[in-house]
Amino acid sequence: MSASIPPLPPQAPARTPQTGAPPVRTVFCQNCGGSVKINFVGRTVNVVCGSCGSILDAADPNVRVLQGAQDAIGKDTPVIPLGTRGKWRGQLYEAIGYQKRSITVEGQIYSWAEYVLFNPYRGYRYLTEYDGHWNDATPVTGLPELLGTRAVYLGRSHKHFQTATAVTRFVLGEFPWQVRVGDRAGVKDYVSPPYVLSQESVEGEITWTLGEYVLGSDVWRAFNLPGKAPAPVGVYLNQPSPSGASWKEVWLAFVMLVMAVGIVFFLDEALAGKDKVVDTTYRYTGPAASGDSSFVTPVFELKGRTSDVEIRTETDASNQWIFLNYALINNDTGQAYDLGREVSYYSGYDSDGSWSEGSKNDSALVPSVPSGRYYLRVEPEGDASLGPIRYTVIVSRDVPPWSLFLAAFGLLLVPPILMSWRTFSFERRRWAESDHPMVKTSSDDDD
Amino acid sequence: MRRSFFCPSCGARVEFMWSSSVQTTCEYCHSILVRRDVDLTLVGKVSDLPPDVSPIQIGTEGRIKNQNFTVAGRIIYEYDGGAWNEWHLILSDGNSAWLSDAQAQYAVTVERAITPLPDQAEVYPGKRYKWDSVIYEATAITHANYRGVQGELPFEYWDKERATFVDLRAPSGGFATLDYSDEVPKLYVGDILDFDLLQMTNLRTFEGWS
Numbered sequence: 281m282s283a284s285i286p287p288l289p290p291q292a293p294a295r296t297p298q299t300g301a302p303p304v305r306t307v308f309c310q311n312c313g314g315s316v317k318i319n320f321v322g323r324t325v326n327v328v329c330g331s332c333g334s335i336l337d338a339a340d341p342n343v344r345v346l347q348g349a350q351d352a353i354g355k356d357t358p359v360i361p362l363g364t365r366g367k368w369r370g371q372l373y374e375a376i377g378y379q380k381r382s383i384t385v386e387g388q389i390y391s392w393a394e395y396v397l398f399n400p401y402r403g404y405r406y407l408t409e410y411d412g413h414w415n416d417a418t419p420v421t422g423l424p425e426l427l428g429t430r431a432v433y434l435g436r437s438h439k440h441f442q443t444a445t446a447v448t449r450f451v452l453g454e455f456p457w458q459v460r461v462g463d464r465a466g467v468k469d470y471v472s473p474p475y476v477l478s479q480e481s482v483e484g485e486i487t488w489t490l491g492e493y494v495l496g497s498d499v500w501r502a503f504n505l506p507g508k509a510p511a512p513v514g515v516y517l518n519q520p521s522p523s524g525a526s527w528k529e530v531w532l533a534f535v536m537l538v539m540a541v542g543i544v545f546f547l548d549e550a551l552a553g554k555d556k557v558v559d560t561t562y563r564y565t566g567p568a569a570s571g572d573s574s575f576v577t578p579v580f581e582l583k584g585r586t587s588d589v590e591i592r593t594e595t596d597a598s599n600q601w602i603f604l605n606y607a608l609i610n611n612d613t614g615q616a617y618d619l620g621r622e623v624s625y626y627s628g629y630d631s632d633g634s635w636s637e638g639s640k641n642d643s644a645l646v647p648s649v650p651s652g653r654y655y656l657r658v659e660p661e662g663d664a665s666l667g668p669i670r671y672t673v674i675v676s677r678d679v680p681p682w683s684l685f686l687a688a689f690g691l692l693l694v695p696p697i698l699m700s701w702r703t704f705s706f707e708r709r710r711w712a713e714s715d716h717p718m719v720k721t722s723s724d725d726d727d
Numbered sequence: 728m729r730r731s732f733f734c735p736s737c738g739a740r741v742e743f744m745w746s747s748s749v750q751t752t753c754e755y756c757h758s759i760l761v762r763r764d765v766d767l768t769l770v771g772k773v774s775d776l777p778p779d780v781s782p783i784q785i786g787t788e789g790r791i792k793n794q795n796f797t798v799a800g801r802i803i804y805e806y807d808g809g810a811w812n813e814w815h816l817i818l819s820d821g822n823s824a825w826l827s828d829a830q831a832q833y834a835v836t837v838e839r840a841i842t843p844l845p846d847q848a849e850v851y852p853g854k855r856y857k858w859d860s861v862i863y864e865a866t867a868i869t870h871a872n873y874r875g876v877q878g879e880l881p882f883e884y885w886d887k888e889r890a891t892f893v894d895l896r897a898p899s900g901g902f903a904t905l906d907y908s909d910e911v912p913k914l915y916v917g918d919i920l921d922f923d924l925l926q927m928t929n930l931r932t933f934e935g936w937s
Contacts, residue, residue: 303778303779303780320780321778321780322777322778322779322780322809322810323780323809323831324809325807325808325809339805339809339810372936398831399936400780400782400831400933400936401782401831401922401930401933401936402831402922402923403830403831403832403922404830404831419830419832421832421896421900421902421918421919422896422897422898422899422900422901422919423864423866423896423897423898424898425898432898434900456808456809456830456831457808458807458808485852485866485867485868486852486853486866487866487867
């Protein structure tokens with residue numbers, strides 16, 4: 281373009297949206313000559329040759345080899361084939377990179393898979409998989425605060441699980457960062473199911489990711505993978521407890537139910553007739569000369585619906601016993617309800633101090649007695665050698681059965697105890713793999 | 728307030744869309760042009776830009792904290808983690824802000840005139856600072872190469888080589904950058920924001936990724 285001739289102002293490129301696929305480049309591996317496609321030129325920093333596993337510098341025009349061939353090529357294949365696209369968490373993502381990393385704990389190697397997902401608008405996120413357990417991980421934008429053994433992020437507290445050194449074992453595909461087999465990173469995991477906050481430190485640079493436990497079946501559906509997702513093995517560090525509700529919620533529900541039942545019983549007692557039909561005091565002085573010491577009360581009326589009758593015995597027994605054979609007899613039908621009650625009370629002093637045994641009073645419930653005219657036959661028997669025993673017989677109708685309340689309480693107690701036990705044993709299995717097992721085994725003694 | 732000029736290098740028409748802009752690039756020949764008086768001064772030329780995968784482009788519009796913004800220009804950097812852009816935003820109140828897209832994470836910041844700022848030599852990851860009663864912790868120190876400029880910028884900026892940036896994050900979720908590309912450090916404060924929150928339009932489209 282000559283300056284002397286005023287040029288026609290060239291049409292500036294219009295400020296309209298540029299279109300086109302993200303720049304794709306095909307290069308040749310300098311190690312094996314195989315062709316390597318870079319799908320996201322400009323974003324991708326390292327790309328792995330699919331033929332020999334050499335790690336190549338995707339930003340270098342000559343695609344220099346950064347690290348030589350890997351042995352595991354062809355042996356370790358990602359279950360989400362690289363290049364697969366799927367709708368994940370409502371957005372389209374492509375699986376572009378895959379790496380295997382491992383930690384060594386007490387001589388045991390644990391390795392897991394990591395998938396790099398990319399969307400040119402929304403950026404990167406990661407899927408990790410260990411023994412069928414999947415996590416959806418995103419970069420943390422803020423700064424988690426470390427408070428003792430906890431990491432707090434966005435108001436949620438995560439408990440320290442494990443500190444280890446993660447070693448990169450195998451890589452495949454494209455990566456937005458520098459990656460080499462043998463890379464080591466300090467990893468600290470903090471859990472609050474279904475979340476896990478992971479801190480990675482490499483050469484003083486600290487990065488955080490937030491993982492959320494997801495189901496393998498969701499991954500299978502999103503990426504349209506063949507077959508079924510393998511069932512997860514064991515308990516994973518941020519796997520939600522299967523009992524769903526936390527033990528706190530279970531016990532809160534328990535307290536609410538007990539209170540509700542308590543209110544019902546309280547109202548029942550307030551409304552209960554508690555109609556005293558017999559209240560008479562007798563004296564027992566010893567076996568009758570005739571040999572039959574039984575007697576009957578006057579006839580009384582039990583009213584209302586079919587309900588309980590309480591027969592209460594109050595005595596002044598002192599180092600004595602009295603046995604009362606009761607029969608509640610319907611005056612019209614002759615139907616009888618028999619029951620025998622023993623009342624005994626002993627007390628004294630010995631080298632340990634005072635002691636007592638038994639009770640001066642007794643209460644018995646006769647359930648489901650229809651209304652009608654009744655009388656009570658009483659046959660006392662006892663030890664009157666220390667003097668006569670005074671006893672009062674009180675018969676009352678429709679007594680709230682507190683024992684039922686206790687039974688209800690006991691029944692209500694079963695689910696929270698079972699659920700708490702399930703939760704506890706699940707948590708014990710979870711934490712058994714951590715730096716902080718709930719039950720110490722001998723191998724943890726050196727902690 | 729649009730002002731038209733002719734590129735001193737190729738004669739193409741060059742427009743300043745924003746009155747606050749000091750520098751622009753000729754879209755035709757990629758000359759870097761600075762508006763000092765009434766005329767444009769040619770100060771340099773941008774070499775070929777690296778392949779660009781950012782969905783953002785000059786002319787992209789969006790929203791940030793109840794203000795609309797328009798992307799007017801950008802500075803391009805490269806480091807060992809790839810390339811990234813610092814997009815120059817013009818807010819609806821006329822002020823400038825910056826939108827960085829490193830690692831496809833979007834951080835919007837504005838310059839905060841606070842002095843004194845720490846020397847580059849004394850900053851290390853984990854070190855904490857308090858600005859405007861917010862605690863920030865240095866999380867990453869990035870040594871980058873200046874790679875080029877495009878469009879309108881609020882200051883003169885060209886012919887750089889090395890530039891060092893310190894990223895800082897706040898427990899409350901805030902984000903800040905210390906920029907050591909000039910002699911006097913600059914502080915930018917803001918937030919890392921979700922793509923959808925920025926409600927951007929006039930984005931670049933990628934085939935198969937609508």
